[in-house]
Amino acid sequence: MMSTCHRSPPEQTLTMADVARLAGVSKATVSRALNDSPLVSAATRTRVREIANAHRFQINATARSLSRRQSNVVALATYDHGTQMAGEKLPDAFVLELTSGLIAGLHEHGYDLLVIQIGATDTSWVERYLDSQRADGFVLLGAHCTARHLEALERRGAAFVVWGLDSVSHSFSSVTGDSFAGGRLATRHLLGRGSRQIAFIGGPDREQEVRDRYRGYAAALARAGVQVDEELVSYGSYERESATARMRALLERRGELDAVFACSDVMAIAAIDVLRESGRRVPDDVAVVGYDDIFLAAHTDPPLTTVRQSGPLAGHLLADSLLTQLRTGAIGHVSMPAELVVRRSA
């Protein structure tokens, strides 16, 4: 192929003043025409727009931000993923998907996403980004943010949304996974396969998320007329080792169990190892359902049936929530549907 010959003239980006001159009107009129102001006639509006398009005019976002006193940028606060924190609680893929949905959601309303890194104790970024007009609001990930951060944001009166954190004691917008529905979904699936002795392996029992999953578990059992057997319920930490120990204990107490619902995929995988070790087959003898749908889940043996949350949807909801707050000041809480990914382990 030949290289292009009709390269347009240098054409350094033009300004509204240029467009105004070309259209034979004033800067103000161009501004109004492009912003759909009712203060210009339809005829003028279309003419100006045609000229602007023909010359590929791009409005200068910086100048607009300066006079409107809003940047149309939202900052996503993350930790340094190059170090320890990486994927501690959030699966990597989920963060990327969430970011993707967030960008898309913001974009629909003319906002861009800035990504910043924040330290656990430092809160200066709030002023640095807000007062300098670099961002209009913030999105935080609950797994990463501290009480100190939340306080700093509230004190400064910043607009922000948090993913995965219930705001019992504070008043800020949040979007969380519907753990109750997730727990019910997992349990219902196991019941549907015929299991009746379903074990529950939870994370720390103080966490709201874990409690909600338990409530969902219990609700599904009740609905099916199955009594909750407390001997089948066990809490601990999210560690792999902790799950291994608990699975062993469960087998000793209730060797006849026929299913396991674990509150994370990592715990589910550990449980499967223990079950195999004890000579049981998965899913034939014991069915297992996890939670999160980490990348690994699709590649274990057998592939893990698990509960996942839609990252893109989470991002979209965060965007909507934050933009609503920016526009109206309203704060809100949204709970996201959980979906069951059926693979082979149950």
Add this chain to the structure above:
Amino acid sequence: MMSTCHRSPPEQTLTMADVARLAGVSKATVSRALNDSPLVSAATRTRVREIANAHRFQINATARSLSRRQSNVVALATYDHGTQMAGEKLPDAFVLELTSGLIAGLHEHGYDLLVIQIGATDTSWVERYLDSQRADGFVLLGAHCTARHLEALERRGAAFVVWGLDSVSHSFSSVTGDSFAGGRLATRHLLGRGSRQIAFIGGPDREQEVRDRYRGYAAALARAGVQVDEELVSYGSYERESATARMRALLERRGELDAVFACSDVMAIAAIDVLRESGRRVPDDVAVVGYDDIFLAAHTDPPLTTVRQSGPLAGHLLADSLLTQLRTGAIGHVSMPAELVVRRSA
């Protein structure tokens, strides 16, 4: 704890004019003082700065951008991670780590990172972000960007860096993994363990990356005085199935092989499955090394020894490269060291 009483007065963000008034000087002097201009006396500079700090003055980035005609923002172009593309070639964790390093690297020079999503065929984002002054330059991920994108950027004269793409026919800055070193590292490690019949399972043999890894493999063998056995070398696609088939073929041709170097972790895992199936033990009978260090690698059985690239370092180098280009116009190519992660498979 009690809530704070000494909440500072409303204190709507102050401007340079305010600082100027407080310091009894002009706006211009404040600007110069804060920017380390040689046009202010040392005494004035410190006094102005003290006052600015005392009042927690934050410069308005928007206004500064407008008059300096540069935004101090760099855009990272990504695809929509909510759909098919997700993690096709780049491990999720790597993208997050790279982003992390990128943010840190940019931050050191006063730049922020904007993340945008681009479509495979759409190129309008170049003008949208450049002409509107929203970004000064771009970072692209080779696995995601098309020739069309590169052309659009070059035509527009944009500053940009690409990760993982050699610019043989174009002239733009790039940062890539050192596949030659990676291949050598892996092979040397296998040789060090005593293996002599080392199979090579590559991706498509047209890819530069794959060729470089092969060169590294060959170089390490030569160095150890081992003849390359073409029967042990095999190419194909990156698919899991393809790797399975090739491993089977290799075993038929050279049942006595004692090690495998695969060009991706997914292929290495597939190879391990085949080896097990054939009754061989890993690593006792056959040692296996992969490439990429995907999250899964640390959790396979046995945990996979593999070659990884430092995501944070990649990000830093991308930042440096782009900023240099913005400052001086110089374009450059950097090759990143590969590191061997020794786990249990070799």
Add this chain to the structure above:
DNA sequence: GACATCATTGCAACCGGTTGCAGAGTAGCG
């Protein structure tokens, strides 16, 4: 035909920084 009303448009002052240029003050030099 005179006057109030309304739809359009332009003027000019913002938004909050940066910077060329002129002027004031001080020091250096013969």
Add this chain to the structure above:
DNA sequence: CGCTACTCTGCAACCGGTTGCAATGATGTC
């Protein structure tokens, strides 16, 4: 002491949009 040189500071004009307000002309009403 007079004159040049140099240091420091302020004025004012930018950067490229937005918007209150006044001005213009057209339309409608009695």
